[in-house]
Amino acid sequence: MPFEWFVALRYLREGRAQTALILAAVSVGVSVIVFLSALINGLQTNLIKQTLGFQPHVTLVPHEILARPLASLASRSALASPSATSPAPADATAPATATTIERSPQRLRSIERWQTVLAQVERVPGVLAASPAVSGPAFATRGGAEKAVVLRGVDPERFLAIIDVRAKLVAGRFLVAGDGVVIGAGLAELLGVRLGDKLRLGAPDGGGAGEGRETREAMVTVTGIFDLGNKEVNDRWALVSLRQAQTLFDLPGGASTIELKVAEVFDAERVAGDVAELTGLEANSWMKLNAQLLVGLRSQDSSKYMIQFFVVIAVTLGIASVLIVSVVQKSREIGILRAVGTASGRVLRVFLIQGGVVGVLGSIVGSGLGTLFSLFFERLASNPDGSPTFPVDLNLGLYASASLLATGIGLVAAVIPARRAARLEPADAIRYG
Amino acid sequence: MADAPAVLRVEKVVKEFGDHVITRVLHGIDLELRAGELAALIGPSGSGKSTLLNLIGLLDRPTSGRVIIDGHDTTGLDDTALTGFRGRTLGFIFQFHHLLPAFTATENVMMPAYAGRGFPTKAMRARARELLGEVGLGDRVDAPVTDLSGGQQQRVAVARALAHDPSLVLADEPTGNLDTESANEVFELMRRFNRERGTTFLVVTHDPRISARCDHVLEIVDGRLTEQADANDAGAKG
Ligand SMILES: Nc1ncnc2c1ncn2[C@@H]1O[C@H](COP(=O)(O)OP(=O)(O)O)[C@@H](O)[C@H]1O
Ligand SMILES: [Mg+2]
Numbered sequence: 001m002p003f004e005w006f007v008a009l010r011y012l013r014e015g016r017a018q019t020a021l022i023l024a025a026v027s028v029g030v031s032v033i034v035f036l037s038a039l040i041n042g043l044q045t046n047l048i049k050q051t052l053g054f055q056p057h058v059t060l061v062p063h064e065i066l067a068r069p070l071a072s073l074a075s076r077s078a079l080a081s082p083s084a085t086s087p088a089p090a091d092a093t094a095p096a097t098a099t100t101i102e103r104s105p106q107r108l109r110s111i112e113r114w115q116t117v118l119a120q121v122e123r124v125p126g127v128l129a130a131s132p133a134v135s136g137p138a139f140a141t142r143g144g145a146e147k148a149v150v151l152r153g154v155d156p157e158r159f160l161a162i163i164d165v166r167a168k169l170v171a172g173r174f175l176v177a178g179d180g181v182v183i184g185a186g187l188a189e190l191l192g193v194r195l196g197d198k199l200r201l202g203a204p205d206g207g208g209a210g211e212g213r214e215t216r217e218a219m220v221t222v223t224g225i226f227d228l229g230n231k232e233v234n235d236r237w238a239l240v241s242l243r244q245a246q247t248l249f250d251l252p253g254g255a256s257t258i259e260l261k262v263a264e265v266f267d268a269e270r271v272a273g274d275v276a277e278l279t280g281l282e283a284n285s286w287m288k289l290n291a292q293l294l295v296g297l298r299s300q301d302s303s304k305y306m307i308q309f310f311v312v313i314a315v316t317l318g319i320a321s322v323l324i325v326s327v328v329q330k331s332r333e334i335g336i337l338r339a340v341g342t343a344s345g346r347v348l349r350v351f352l353i354q355g356g357v358v359g360v361l362g363s364i365v366g367s368g369l370g371t372l373f374s375l376f377f378e379r380l381a382s383n384p385d386g387s388p389t390f391p392v393d394l395n396l397g398l399y400a401s402a403s404l405l406a407t408g409i410g411l412v413a414a415v416i417p418a419r420r421a422a423r424l425e426p427a428d429a430i431r432y433g
Numbered sequence: 434m435a436d437a438p439a440v441l442r443v444e445k446v447v448k449e450f451g452d453h454v455i456t457r458v459l460h461g462i463d464l465e466l467r468a469g470e471l472a473a474l475i476g477p478s479g480s481g482k483s484t485l486l487n488l489i490g491l492l493d494r495p496t497s498g499r500v501i502i503d504g505h506d507t508t509g510l511d512d513t514a515l516t517g518f519r520g521r522t523l524g525f526i527f528q529f530h531h532l533l534p535a536f537t538a539t540e541n542v543m544m545p546a547y548a549g550r551g552f553p554t555k556a557m558r559a560r561a562r563e564l565l566g567e568v569g570l571g572d573r574v575d576a577p578v579t580d581l582s583g584g585q586q587q588r589v590a591v592a593r594a595l596a597h598d599p600s601l602v603l604a605d606e607p608t609g610n611l612d613t614e615s616a617n618e619v620f621e622l623m624r625r626f627n628r629e630r631g632t633t634f635l636v637v638t639h640d641p642r643i644s645a646r647c648d649h650v651l652e653i654v655d656g657r658l659t660e661q662a663d664a665n666d667a668g669a670k671g
Contacts, residue, residue, distance in 0.1 A: 014534075014535040333533055333534070336527070338492075339525050341516055341517065341520015343548075425492075427493035
């Protein structure tokens with residue numbers, strides 16, 4: 001064994017109480033870090049999983065037709081509808097400033113040559129799956145009940161690769177061919193429908209807003225009911241075949257959006273950028289659409305780092321002070337080591353190794369403790385379906401980074417004591433030590 | 434004896450301590466030790482014996498003057514070079530806390546070689562055990578040194594000082610802390626090594642019975658050397 005290791009390990013063994021003390025400090029520190037990270041990462045992963053349970057990672061739509069100054073729009077609609085008291089819906093919400101750019105009235109538009117675009121985006125690195133859809137506002141009626149819905153016409157196999165509704169079915173099957181419709185559990189309840197019941201779907205003709213608008217309708221049969229874990233989605237979504245939606249929205253052969261699944265969810269923004277550039281379409285990542293959530297997660301992260309930072313500082317100071325005491329106690333021995341020909345660099349390493357070894361051991365003990373805390377905490381509370389309320393995320397990366405951190409702490413904490421030891425003048429150390 | 438090469442030459446060594454109030458402890462020491470000598474250094478307490486030994490042992494640097502060991506002037510050497518030189522050329526025996534308490538007798542004896550090389554070898558271990566046998570501790574080679582008596586510990590220290598065949602062994606009151614019998618044993622060991630191996634010794638002592646058995650007695654008073662008459666007939670050793 002190299003000299004430095006031999007002496008360092010012997011000193012650790014000799015100073016049992018001190019070693020135990022700093023080992024405990026590192027272990028507790030590491031266990032706090034592991035526990036905290038596992039908990040916060042678990043919560044975040046769960047939140048993101050829930051969010052992405054009903055959202056595509058990236059959504060492609062044609063660019064809005066913009067750049068129509070409000071003034072001209074307003075004057076034109078004033079001409080078109082002389083009754084100024086009942087303006088078209090789109091204009092009602094528009095602030096009356098000449099510089100404001102206003103969206104064109106809602107009208108579903110198809111992505112041009114979407115089949116080509118689909119094939120194109122499927123080849124973009126990082127894209128796992130792509131699915132065309134016709135998606136728009138509609139309403140569903142059954143008897144006297146009428147509900148506003150989000151009607152989505154999808155290609156079943158492709159759609160399942162984006163959002164796995166099949167795994168979230170609470171009744172029936174995922175059958176959207178022909179006149180089949182798969183709806184959310186909330187919507188089923190609101191309308192009072194069950195499997196096999198018929199309901200009427202209606203979509204405003206895309207021709208324009210206001211007067212003269214006519215409605216296209218279709219009778220469909222409920223083939224499946226899902227629960228995607230989100231009230232808004234469960235209360236509003238109605239999934240039909242692509243062809244059915246094309247007919248209802250008067251978009252023959254068209255697709256209003258292409259939805260993507262990416263390999264790395266936090267890569268979605270970058271992939272969206274690539275795809276937008278490639279296709280000239282507007283590409284929105286889930287990250288952009290859930291900016292609020294991400295801001296929340298980020299601030300949670302920073303408080304996590306804050307706590308970890310203070311834990312690290314406390315542990316480092318603890319180790320450093322114990323090691324400094326040990327250097328002072330061992331001054332004379334250090335002097336003797338120097339007298340018998342030990343280079344000061346070796347003395348330095350003897351103390352650095354002590355710090356490093358304590359760091360490594362502490363990371364092992366601390367990881368174990370942190371894991372126990374985490375698993376215990378996870379068991380404390382569970383949801384009605386049996387899944388934990390606070391799912392923890394214990395992964396290899398976490399252990400690896402905690403171990404690296406602890407070893408680093410041990411080494412850094414040992415720097416000052418080790419330098420002190422290495423700088424001792426042998427004559428003084430022997431005389432006064 | 435007079436024509437044996439000088440193992441140690443100390444030239445005009447001055448040592449001062451303190452930053453603001455400067456105390457001169459050694460006032461220009463000149464001395465020479467020839468190979469194979471066993472010299473005693475005596476003097477009242479506080480006269481500068483340990484200070485001089487530390488300078489010779491390269492544990493400290495003189496304020497001025499030179500320390501030349503085995504013909505090498507050590508004046509210009511940096512810390513690393515001094516440490517290496519010390520490890521190869523010099524052996525130390527201290528009065529108190531002579532050993533490293535966390536280690537066994539064998540490990541203590543191996544320490545100079547181990548520290549110098551960085552790795553232990555079988556030869557180092559064998560040599561340490563052999564030396565421990567020679568100092569009469571063949572049955573305690575693996576004992577933690579804290580389990581040994583004072584006299585036994587000092588014998589381990591003698592073995593350690595000799596483990597790497599140094600040119601010069603410096604002993605600072607090696608028997609000062611021992612009862613008469615142990616003191617005698619330890620001194621006899623040093624003298625035996627001196628006779629059998631020709632190792633040069635410089636021994637600081639207060640004990641007149643010990644200085645009387647040295648080849649050569651140096652006395653230091655108030656930081657100045659006053660060489661006494663040789664206690665023994667130096668010619669008897671030639
Ligand atoms: N590092 C030091 N700083 C200040 N004074 C010192 C130091 N080392 C020794 N001295 C002084 O030098 C004088 C000689 O000390 P020392 O060499 O230990 O004497 P001895 O070993 O002969 O008893 C003493 O007065 C002592 O106080
Ligand atoms: Mg002294």
